[in-house]
Every structure is written in structure tokens, then in C-alpha cells.
Amino acid sequence: MANANQPTFPSKPNVKLSNPTAQKLHLKLDYDQLTNCMRCGFCLPACPTFRETGLEQESPRGRIALMKAVVDGIMEPDQPFQDQMSHCLGCRACEPACPADVKYGQLIEQARDAIEEHAEHSIPVNGLRKVLLKEMFPHQGRMKWLGRSLAFYQKSGLRKVAKGTGMMRLFPKHLREMEQILPSATGKGVVERMGTVYPAKGEAIARVALFRGCIMDVLFADTNVNTVKLLSEAGFEVVIPDEQVCCGALHAHSGELDSAKALARTNLSVFKEAGVDYIVSNAGGCGALLVEYDHLLHEDNEYHSLAKWFAPRVMDISKLLIDHGRLPAFADSSASTEDPITITYQDSCHLRNVMKSASAPRQLMRQVANVQFVEMKEADRCCGSAGIYNVTQPKMAGEILEHKMEHANRTDARYLLSSNPGCLLQMKLGVAKHGDSSRMEVMHIVDFLYERLLETK
Amino acid sequence: MLEQVIVQQLRRIVGIQNFRDDRESLVVHSYDGTPMLQSLPDGVIYPESTQQVSDIMKVLAAHRIPVVSRGSGSNLCGGTVPIQGGVVMVMHRMNTILEVDQENLTATVQPGIITAEFISHIESIGLFYPPDPSSMRISTIGGNIAECSGGLRGLKYGTTKDYVIGLEAVLANGDIMRTGGKLMKDVAGYDLTKLLVGSEGTLAIITEATLKLIPPPKSKKTMLAMYKDLYGAARTVSRIIESKIIPATLEFMDNPTIRVVDDFAKLGLPRDMEAILLIEQDGDSEAVERDMERIQEICKLEMADLVEIAESREEAEKLLTARRSAFTALARLRPTTILEDATVPRSKIAEMVLRINEIARKYNVMIATFGHAGDGNLHPTAATDARNLDEVHRVEQAFEEIFEAAIELGGTITGEHGVGMVKAPYLEWKIGKPGIAMMRGIKHAFDPHNLLNPGKIFAKETRKRVVITRG
Ligand SMILES: Cc1cc2nc3c(=O)[nH]c(=O)nc-3n(C[C@H](O)[C@H](O)[C@H](O)COP(=O)(O)OP(=O)(O)OC[C@H]3O[C@@H](n4cnc5c(N)ncnc54)[C@H](O)[C@@H]3O)c2cc1C
Ligand code: SF4
Ligand code: SF4
Numbered sequence: 001m002a003n004a005n006q007p008t009f010p011s012k013p014n015v016k017l018s019n020p021t022a023q024k025l026h027l028k029l030d031y032d033q034l035t036n037c038m039r040c041g042f043c044l045p046a047c048p049t050f051r052e053t054g055l056e057q058e059s060p061r062g063r064i065a066l067m068k069a070v071v072d073g074i075m076e077p078d079q080p081f082q083d084q085m086s087h088c089l090g091c092r093a094c095e096p097a098c099p100a101d102v103k104y105g106q107l108i109e110q111a112r113d114a115i116e117e118h119a120e121h122s123i124p125v126n127g128l129r130k131v132l133l134k135e136m137f138p139h140q141g142r143m144k145w146l147g148r149s150l151a152f153y154q155k156s157g158l159r160k161v162a163k164g165t166g167m168m169r170l171f172p173k174h175l176r177e178m179e180q181i182l183p184s185a186t187g188k189g190v191v192e193r194m195g196t197v198y199p200a201k202g203e204a205i206a207r208v209a210l211f212r213g214c215i216m217d218v219l220f221a222d223t224n225v226n227t228v229k230l231l232s233e234a235g236f237e238v239v240i241p242d243e244q245v246c247c248g249a250l251h252a253h254s255g256e257l258d259s260a261k262a263l264a265r266t267n268l269s270v271f272k273e274a275g276v277d278y279i280v281s282n283a284g285g286c287g288a289l290l291v292e293y294d295h296l297l298h299e300d301n302e303y304h305s306l307a308k309w310f311a312p313r314v315m316d317i318s319k320l321l322i323d324h325g326r327l328p329a330f331a332d333s334s335a336s337t338e339d340p341i342t343i344t345y346q347d348s349c350h351l352r353n354v355m356k357s358a359s360a361p362r363q364l365m366r367q368v369a370n371v372q373f374v375e376m377k378e379a380d381r382c383c384g385s386a387g388i389y390n391v392t393q394p395k396m397a398g399e400i401l402e403h404k405m406e407h408a409n410r411t412d413a414r415y416l417l418s419s420n421p422g423c424l425l426q427m428k429l430g431v432a433k434h435g436d437s438s439r440m441e442v443m444h445i446v447d448f449l450y451e452r453l454l455e456t457k
Numbered sequence: 458m459l460e461q462v463i464v465q466q467l468r469r470i471v472g473i474q475n476f477r478d479d480r481e482s483l484v485v486h487s488y489d490g491t492p493m494l495q496s497l498p499d500g501v502i503y504p505e506s507t508q509q510v511s512d513i514m515k516v517l518a519a520h521r522i523p524v525v526s527r528g529s530g531s532n533l534c535g536g537t538v539p540i541q542g543g544v545v546m547v548m549h550r551m552n553t554i555l556e557v558d559q560e561n562l563t564a565t566v567q568p569g570i571i572t573a574e575f576i577s578h579i580e581s582i583g584l585f586y587p588p589d590p591s592s593m594r595i596s597t598i599g600g601n602i603a604e605c606s607g608g609l610r611g612l613k614y615g616t617t618k619d620y621v622i623g624l625e626a627v628l629a630n631g632d633i634m635r636t637g638g639k640l641m642k643d644v645a646g647y648d649l650t651k652l653l654v655g656s657e658g659t660l661a662i663i664t665e666a667t668l669k670l671i672p673p674p675k676s677k678k679t680m681l682a683m684y685k686d687l688y689g690a691a692r693t694v695s696r697i698i699e700s701k702i703i704p705a706t707l708e709f710m711d712n713p714t715i716r717v718v719d720d721f722a723k724l725g726l727p728r729d730m731e732a733i734l735l736i737e738q739d740g741d742s743e744a745v746e747r748d749m750e751r752i753q754e755i756c757k758l759e760m761a762d763l764v765e766i767a768e769s770r771e772e773a774e775k776l777l778t779a780r781r782s783a784f785t786a787l788a789r790l791r792p793t794t795i796l797e798d799a800t801v802p803r804s805k806i807a808e809m810v811l812r813i814n815e816i817a818r819k820y821n822v823m824i825a826t827f828g829h830a831g832d833g834n835l836h837p838t839a840a841t842d843a844r845n846l847d848e849v850h851r852v853e854q855a856f857e858e859i860f861e862a863a864i865e866l867g868g869t870i871t872g873e874h875g876v877g878m879v880k881a882p883y884l885e886w887k888i889g890k891p892g893i894a895m896m897r898g899i900k901h902a903f904d905p906h907n908l909l910n911p912g913k914i915f916a917k918e919t920r921k922r923v924v925i926t927r928g
Contacts, residue, residue: 009845035792035843040490041531041595045571054503054549055482056530062485069484074497080481099785100794 015073021082024114026071030106034068037061037102043094048382048400049087057084060094060104067111077115085111087396089389090253091349091382096356105354106295109252116255139245144218148187178391181428182219189217190224191242198228198238205235205324206277211290211314213283214246215421226450227282227317233453234325238280243270249289249350252296261300264293268306278324279310282317282446284351284420290314291355316351317446318360318419329454331369340372343448344413346404346427348420349382361419361445368452377407385426401426405434417445459499459544463520467502467544470512475503475550486545489530489537490592491879492793493843498525498539505550507625507633507664514662515631517544523911526658528569528600531592533796534877536604536657540912546662548599554578555665561639562670563622568599568663585673587614590873591784599663605655607873612831613703613739614671616873618654623667626653626660629904639667652899657875658910660903674739677705678749679773680766682756683730687711689759690732691807694830696755697736698803702748706737707831708780711810713817714787714825714838718779721786726779730762732810734830735780737773783827784838790823791840793849797856799863800872803833812862813837820855822848834872857920860886881916 012031017023043060044050050059057066066084069075085108092105190212208231212224228238244267248260267290271279281287289296294311297303321327335341343365352358358380365373384400408416408430416431418424427442459467459478467476478500487497499522504510517524523543530537539545548569555565562584566575572593579586589608590596596606602624607616623637637643637650653660684690694707710718710733719726726733734756738748749766756764767773788794801809810826813835817824828835837859839852860870860883870876870883885893897915900907 009842009847011844032792038490038492038788038794039488039530040592040788041529042592044529044595045573056485056547057481059485065485065488066481075480075484078480080479084481100788 013072015071017073019076021077021115021117022070022073024117025067025077025111028110028114029067029071030103030110031071033103033107034064034071036100037064037068038100039065040099042099043097043104046093046097048089048091048093048384049396051381052396052399052403058087060088060098063088064102064104064107067107082115085115087393089349089382089384089400092353093349093380093382096353105292109255109257112253112255113257114255144187144189148185177429177433178425181425181432183428185218186221187218189221190228191240193221193225194228194240196240196242198232198240200235200237201232202235202326204237205326207237207239207275208278208280208320209271209274209276210238210240211244211247211279211281211283211286212240213281213286213421216283216286220421220424220444223282223444223447226444227280227446230321230446230450230453231280231317231325233328234321236280236320236325239274239276241270241274245270247286247289248296249285252289257296260289261296264289264296264307265300265303268293268297268303268310271310272306277313278320279314280317280320281314282419282444284316284348284355284357285422287314287316288350288354314355316355316357316360316419318364319355319357322360322363327367329369330367330449330452331454332371332452335370337370340370341415342372342374342411342413343415343417344374344376344408344411345379345445346376346383346408346416346418346423347380348418348423351419352380361417364445364449365417368449371452374411374413376411376413378404379407383423383426383430385420385422397426401430402434405430408440409435413440415448416440416442417448418442419445459522460520463516463522464500466516467500467513470509470516471502471504475505477501486527486530486547487538489527489535490533491535491538491877492795493849494535494538494878496538496540497542498545499542500544501547502544503547503550507551507627510546510627510662510664511631511633513544513546513631514627514629518630518906518908521906521908523908524662525910526599526603526662528597528603529571529595531596532600532604532875532877533798534604534657534871534875534879536875536877536910536913538878540878543908543911548597551664552597557582557584557670558639559584562672563639563667564670565623565665565667566598567665568597568602570598572596572598572601579670580673583673584670586620586668586670588617588620598666598668602654602663602666603656603658604875605873607829607832607834609706609708609829611829611834611873612707613705618651620669621650621654621666622669624650624653624663625665627662627664629661629906629908633664634661637667641669655875657877657913659900659913660909662909674705674741676742676745677737677739677773678745678766679776680736680749680752680764681776681779682734682736682761682765683727683763684732684734684759684761685730686760687731687810688807689761690734690830691804691810693734693756693759693761694806695804696759697752698831700751700755702738702751704736704748704752704831705739706735707829708735708827709733709806709830709835710735710780710783710827711814711825713814713823714783714827715779717786717790717825718782721789722778722782724779724782727762733779734761735776780827783825784836787825787838787840791842793841793843795839795841795852795856796874797837797839797859798828798834798872798874799837799859799868799870800832800834801863801866801868803831805866805868806830806833806835809833809835809863809866809868812866813859816855816858816862819858820851822852822855824852824855824859829872832872833868857883876914878913881914882918882920884914884916885919 056062248263252260291314294307297307384397483497525539527537551567552569587610590606823840826837
């Protein structure tokens with residue numbers, strides 16, 4: 001067979017590119033992956049931006065062809081090209097659809113990384129990006145400060161003042177809308193409330209570490225607390241290393257690969273130190289990067305073996321409970337078998353497409369007595385949240401959300417569950433804008449389950 | 458680049474947004490599912506009605522600008538690569554099911570509708586549209602018609618041509634022509650409907666189609682048979698048909714495919730098997746039971762090493778996995794996958810497969826074969842790397858011999874993917890000089906200025922294979 005022969009041909013085209021961004025793209029893009037795409041188009045129906053616009057350039061196949069055209073010297077990486085790269089939600093629904101196993105997620109990160117080095121963002125976007133990505137997320141201390149400030153703003157009446165004086169009008173509309181549905185923030189995260197070790201109920205099945213997530217711990221700290229308690233109920237001893245930092249997902253997806261790698265290294269050391277069997281995540285967006293630390297650091301001689309130890313041990317809470325846990329009984333006491341309450345579920349794209357955990361949450365929801373799980377149409381499609389996409393690409397995100405809510409409303413569910421903070425916020429926004437918040441409540445699956453634990457708490 | 462006046466005329470017809478000539482749009486309409494082909498158009502247009510298509514054609518014809526109609530660009534013959542530039546006309550916006558007529562059992566659709574969406578709508582109202590190409594989740598009905606696509610159900614139910622009974626099409630000069638209708642019989646003149654089916658966008662632009670529907674079968678059963686002897690598998694196929702049983706599906710995988718699938722899907726397939734047959738029958742449950750029993754006997758008679766009948770739908774799904782994974786497994790093997798569709802009379806399958814394996818060895822390339830054994834339609838699939846020019850050249854030589862072998866055995870160079878650019882140099886081998894002359898005459902009658910998908914079907918020269926690198 002010919003593949004026994006050693007390749008004697010150049011793996012990348014030998015072209016002279018004068019544009020510096022094109023040179024960067026030539027350097028960073030994995031040309032094997034670009035070649036692997038056979039342009040069959042099987043990914044098109046899975047892609048939300050293609051479905052929204054019907055345009056080939058808004059599809060995975062189109063974006064890959066654009067990247068390849070730049071590297072091949074057929075096209076300059078002009079502004080429309082760069083815009084196209086930012087239009088992608090990064091939801092990675094195209095990957096499971098691809099027969100050739102093209103690693104689209106890696107390609108888009110490489111492209112953004114190359115573009116980022118020469119990027120000129122508009123001033124407000126740039127400001128926000130910089131503050132969030134460089135100054136806030138990497139520092140859990142500052143995140144707590146942000147949590148405290150936000151909590152102060154929300155509770156002190158300042159929020160009312162801000163609204164009353166019209167100060168909020170200074171922000172773009174989509175940010176104002178977002179501000180209104182933000183849950184109550186806190187400066188007191190899961191460690192402050194529970195300490196760093198929490199025992200298993202009964203004999204411990206395994207020792208697991210909670211990845212608390214920086215946004216989770218500020219905006220959804222209760223969910224983190226419930227996660228720990230649920231794990232304990234199911235027989236896991238939980239440790240929460242306080243030195244852990246942001247996963248780096250938002251950095252990686254925005255082309256700040258170096259920052260992402262630095263964060264990954266810190267986390268690897270911290271979790272290795274913790275001596276655990278699994279690392280549990282309750283946020284699909286974070287978990288998906290954690291399981292790919294081995295790829296992120298594949299060129300890092302020092303940390304790659306540690307990353308290879310780490311990655312397969314990362315598990316989503318639902319999957320860990322289903323696969324290894326002693327499942328407690330769940331029931332909704334406000335309803336009955338004859339008259340159950342209805343729930344539905346929005347997949348977190350990264351949980352589904354990267355962590356491949358679509359069935360575990362559904363199995364869990366089906367186990368709750370007096371509850372009827374209704375699958376909403378296209379639950380597997382991105383909600384438009386996609387990290388900070390709804391901040392940077394409000395128009396497309398808004399259109400996607402509107403369609404999403406048509407399907408959600410049709411289920412007439414009392415609870416709309418999800419497994420990732422970004423999705424939760426986006427779905428809250430969706431219900432506020434296109435639904436009826438008095439009839440449909442958005443909730444993390446962990447909170448829903450924990451509140452319906454039958455026995456002791 | 459099109460002249461600004463022409464661009465303005467086109468934009469007046471479809472609106473500013475729906476004609477594009479920015480670099481991004483051109484690049485992403487320069488390819489289709491065919492490996493190693495790329496050529497940029499001068500513009501891309503998205504019509505939304507027959508009238509718009511007609512108006513566009515009038516402008517393009519007046520300026521002698523080529524037009525390439527395009528569905529989802531999933532074809533495997535270079536059918537939508539704008540090799541002579543011009544305008545790519547994307548049909549996606551014309552994607553409505555105009556009518557389902559339950560009295561006449563017909564559906565009338567616009568060409569841009571996705572095949573799978575159409576099929577699922579038809580099934581949701583309890584009817585059946587059989588042509589099911591593996592690409593149906595992405596392909597359009599217009600593309601299916603223009604390529605006369607087939608699918609797994611082709612043996613018993615036929616291919617796209619057996620279901621198209623009426624068409625509306627825009628001719629090269631912009632005239633709108635209607636053919637056929639909701640008619641099961643119609644001999645009013647030449648059968649232009651069937652002529653347009655499989656015409657690969659070279660005769661007219663299809664803007665509406667009336668399709669025949671049938672009642673769905675009541676039940677279905679699936680079975681898998683494995684053979685150490687290739688001829689045993691081939692004889693099974695012939696004997697089944699001889700016994701006057703036409704299975705709904707009769708799929709085949711050869712030994713290289715079995716190995717690749719097993720590596721990929723870890724199904725624990727016996728790697729020393731020379732062939733696997735996947736057989737499905739549908740219809741009334743009694744008849745299905747009877748047929749399946751008889752088929753099982755035949756398999757055993759022909760020394761199948763293992764025969765498995767699925768007792769439930771889940772089991773059937775499991776049996777189907779191997780065949781379904783064939784393409785995916787091959788696609789992951791190497792960067793470039795070349796999928797051909799040489800077709801032979803079904804009595805010659807064993808011989809053809811052996812010839813393919815021999816040829817692959819001769820040129821030292823990896824070719825695995827699977828396909829629709831029931832209708833003799835094989836998919837010899839090469840796993841290679843477009844960047845390895847030497848190897849790609851050997852793959853091309855191998856395919857050339859494979860086409861030759863197919864024709865020698867009374868077969869054809871393409872059973873369902875179409876001629877396009879890729880097989881144009883070999884068309885004469887199949888239909889001879891008079892055939893080519895006749896087809897050229899037809900082309901000239903429809904499209905005197907050669908504006909509709911130029912450079913397809915007819916090659917400048919016979920035999921030498923056209924390959925444009927970089928792509
Ligand atoms: C992985 C894979 C599997 C496949 N499996 C099968 C299979 O099982 N069976 C099979 O038969 N094929 C198969 N194909 C080939 C291909 O999908 C079919 O040929 C399909 O019908 C093409 O549809 P499309 O909408 O993508 O058409 P396109 O590729 O866009 O166009 C195909 C041809 O149709 C013409 N055309 C498109 N729309 C119109 C119109 N409205 N009017 C006139 N001409 C038009 C184009 O000019 C072009 O010549 C497969 C392809 C891939 C990549
Ligand atoms: S499905 Fe994969 S191989 Fe096919 S076009 Fe999309 S990315 Fe390319
Ligand atoms: S990641 Fe999501 S939005 Fe981006 S190309 Fe893939 S499917 Fe489309």
C-alpha cells in the first residue's frame with residue numbers, strides 16, 4: 001500500500017505571501033486538516049450560521065475553503081475574510097457531522113489566533129475584550145471582586161439609579177438587555193461557602209475535583225454548591241482546589257491562544273496536586289476546553305504528558321453521575337404521575353459536540369418522578385450564546401435566539417434546563433424577549449435535580 | 458470580472474444582496490464535492506422565482522456569459538466547478554414544496570429543496586419518495602434530477618428518473634418550458650422530461666418539478682451475510698434475482714473495505730471475509746418473512762460463513778452500521794478520498810471487484826470497493842493525498858483502467874454520479890463517436906451558444922484525465 005511510502009512531497013504549498021496576516025495564517029493553520037476537508041458538504045445542515053443565511057461562506061465548508069484559499073495564495077485575508085472568521089459561533093456542530101473527521105474547532109482557533117496578532121478591534125469591543133480576557137478571567141481574585149461589585153450594584157439600589165438616570169442607555173441595546181437578565185452575582189464562591197473538601201455520603205466511590213469555572217462561581221455560585229452536594233449524595237468525595245484558574249476557553253476561542261495555554265498549565269499543576277480520579281465540570285464550555293488540554297499543549301514538551309493524564313479524566317457532572325454514581329431518587333413534589341410538570345432541555349454545544357455528552361443529561365431528566373421530559377425541536381442547535389458571541393455578533397446571535405425560542409415555546413415546558421452558564425444566560429434572555437417568564441423558568445440541570453432530591457439534604 | 462452594467466442589470470432583477478462578486482463569494486463557489494478541482498466564477502446569483510431565472514438568463518444570454526446552476530455542490534464529477542468562469546446560480550432560495558396532491562399521488566416542488574427535508578415531509582403525511590442518495594441530507598432535488606441520482610433503494614424502486622413526471626425549466630434564451638405533468642402516461646412528442654433528467658445543468662435550468670409518490674411499504678427486515686468466497690457472494694446476488702425476489706436493498710463491501718471499517722468502527726468483523734452482503738426486504742409482512750427465509754436459504758447454499766437476521770429495528774440498525782461506516786471510514790484514512798461509481802451488469806460483480814483489486818495492486822494504491830450489488834453499481838474508493846502528485850497520478854491511471862474494465866464487462870463509467878468534468882474524457886469509450894455526435898447535436902439544439910454549464914460532459918480530448926491542481 002502506498003501509505004507505507006514516506007511522503008516526499010511538501011505538506012504545505014510553497015507560495016510567497018506578502019500580506020503579514022496571510023503569512024501568519026500560512027504558519028499557524030494545520031494544512032493537513034485543510035486538505036482533509038473533501039468538501040462533501042455534510043456539515044452544512046448542522047451549521048447554525050449557514051441555516052440562518054443560506055450562504056456558503058457562512059458554512060464550515062465555506063470557511064475552510066476560505067482559510068485554504070488564503071494559505072494557497074488565492075485570496076488576501078481582507079476584512080470580509082476576518083469578519084467571516086468571527087461570524088462562526090464556534091459551536092462545533094459541524095464536527096460530529098463530518099465523515100472525514102476534520103478538526104474544524106482547531107482550524108478556527110488557529111485562524112483567529114493568526115488574525116488576532118494583527119487585529120484592530122473597534123474601541124468598545126477592544127476595551128471589553130481586553131478587560132475581560134486579560135484583566136478579569138485569568139484572576140479568580142478579581143473575578144470575586146467583580147462578583148462583589150456586581151452584587152453591590154444589583155442590591156444597593158445603584159441598579160435602579162443607573163436605570164432611572166438613563167445611564168444604561170450609554171451601552172448598546174444588546175448589552176442593556178443582557179444586564180437585565182443577569183442573575184444575582186456574589187463575591188462568595190463555592191470554596192468560601194463549603195471549604196475545599198466535602199465528604200461523600202456513604203462509602204466513597206471515587207475522589208473527584210470540582211472545576212468551579214470563573215463565571216459559574218460569580219453568577220451561579222449556588223449551582224456550584226448544589227453540584228458539590230449532589231456529587232456527595234451520589235457517593236463522591238469532592239475537593240475544590242482553590243488555586244484553580246479560568247479554563248481559558250474564551251481566550252482560545254477568541255484567538256488568544258498563548259493566554260489559554262498559560263492558564264491550562266496552572267490548572268494542570270493544581271489538579272495533579274489534588275490527587276483525584278476525575279475532574280468534574282458543570283459548564284459545557286469549560287469542560288470542552290479541559291478535555292482538549294492535551295491538544296492545546298501538544299507542542300509543550302514539559303506539560304504535554306500531564307495534559308494527557310488530565311484530559312481523559314475530565315467529566316461532565318451528568319455523565320459522571322450516570323456512569324459511575326450511586327443515583328439517588330428524584331421526584332417533583334408539586335406534581336403527580338397523572339399530572340406531571342413538563343421540562344425541556346437545550347444542549348450546550350460544547351457539551352454535546354466536544355464532550356459528546358448528549359444522552360447523560362437526558363437520562364437523568366427522565367429519572368425524575370412526576371416530570372415529563374419533552375424534547376424540543378433542534379435542541380442540539382446552538383442558542384447563539386457561544387461564549388462572548390452574543391456580545392460581539394449581536395445581530396446573528398439575536399436571529400438564532402429568536403428561532404430557538406420558537407421551538408422552546410412550542411414545548412410549553414415549565415422548566416427549560418441547560419448545562420452551561422452562557423447557554424443559561426442566553427436562554428434567560430430568550431425567555432425575557434420572546435417568551436413568558438411567568439410560565440417558563442430557565443435553570444441549570446444540577447439545580448433542578450438537587451431541588452428534587454427525595455431523601456435527606 | 459463582469460462589467461458594471463451587467464452587474465447592475467442582474468442586481469435589478471434579484472436585488473443588491475442577491476448578486477455577489479466579492480472575493481469570498483467567488484472562492485466559496487469555486488469547488489464542489491469533487492477532489493482536486495477549483496476554478497473561480499465571476500459572480501454568484503441567488504434567484505427566488507422562475508421569472509427571475511428567466512430574466513437572468515436573458516441578460517446572460519445577451520452578453521454570452523456562462524451560467525452554472527448549483528444546488529448544494531455535493532456532486533462528485535466537477536459538475537458545479539465553473540471551469541469557464543461566468544455566473545454560478547445558487548438555487549437554495551427556491552426551496553418550497555408547492556403542492557402535495559394526495560389524489561394523484563404527486564408532489565410539486567422547487568428545485569432548491571433539500572432532499573431529506575422533502576422526504577421527511579412526504580413521510581410525515583404517510584407517503585413514500587424512494588430515491589435516497591447517501592448525500593440526501595445535503596443534496597437538493599434539483600441536483601438529484603440533474604444528476605439522476607440513485608440510492609440504496611434503487612434496485613427495487615428505481616432512481617430519480619423513475620419519479621420525475623413533469624418539469625418546468627428555463628432555457629438558455631430565457632424562455633420558460635413546461636414538460637410532462639401529473640400524468641402517468643404522456644406520449645405527446647419526445648420525452649423532454651426524461652431528457653432533462655441527468656442533463657447536468659447543460660441543457661436548461663430546472664425551476665420546478667412534479668414528482669411521483671407511492672404508498673410506503675408496511676414492514677421491513679434486514680439481514681447480513683458474510684462470505685470467504687467472493688464468487689459465493691456474487692452468486693447469491695444472481696440467485697436471489699433468479700428466484701424472482703427483488704430485495705429493497707442489496708449492498709456489498711469487499712475485503713479492503715471490511716478491514717478499514719473494522720479498524721474504524723471496532724465492530725469485530727471477521728477480517729478474512731472476502732465480502733459482506735447487506736440485504737433488506739420490505740413490503741407486506743408475510744411476503745417479507747417469506748422472501749427473507751428464501752434469501753437466507755440461498756445465502757447458506759452459496760456457503761455464506763455467517764448469516765444474521767435482525768429481529769428488531771435496533772438490531773437492524775446495528776447490522777446497517779458496517780455498511781454506513783464504509784464511506785466515513787475510508788474518508789478518514791487519508792486526506793483525499795476519490796469516490797467513483799463504475800457500474801457493471803450484476804452478474805459481473807465478482808469479476809469486477811477482482812479486477813479492481815488487481816489494478817490497485819498494480820499501481821500500488823489503496824482502493825476499497827463497496828456499493829449497490831443489486832444493481833451492479835460499485836463504488837471503488839481511493840484513499841490518497843492530493844499533495845502527493847506521484848501517487849495521485851497512479852490513482853488516475855488505476856481509475857482509467859477500472860473504467861476500461863467496466864466497459865469491457867458490458868458496464869459503464871458512471872452509474873449515478875454523472876459525467877461532469879471528471880468522466881468527460883471517457884464518455885466516448887462508453888457511447889462511441891455516433892453517441893457523442895448525437896449528444897452534441899442535442900446540446901446545440903438546447904444551448905447554441907454553449908452557455909449552460911460549459912466544459913461538462915463533452916471533453917476537448919478523449920481519454921487524458923483533466924486535473925487542475927491546487928484546490
Ligand atoms: C459523500 C457523498 C455521497 C454521495 N452519495 C450519492 C449516492 O448515494 N447516490 C448518488 O446518486 N449520488 C451521490 N452523491 C453525489 C451527489 O450528492 C448527487 O449527485 C446530488 O444529486 C447532487 O446534488 P446537489 O444539490 O449537491 O447538486 P450540485 O452538486 O449542486 O449540482 C449537481 C449538478 O446538477 C446541476 N444542477 C443543480 N441544480 C440544478 C437545477 N435546478 N437545474 C439544472 N441543473 C441543476 C449542476 O449544474 C450540476 O451539474 C454523493 C456525494 C457525496 C459527497
Ligand atoms: S463535512 Fe467535513 S469534509 Fe465534508 S465539507 Fe464539511 S468539513 Fe469538509
Ligand atoms: S462551529 Fe458552529 S457556527 Fe462555526 S462553522 Fe461549525 S457549525 Fe458553523
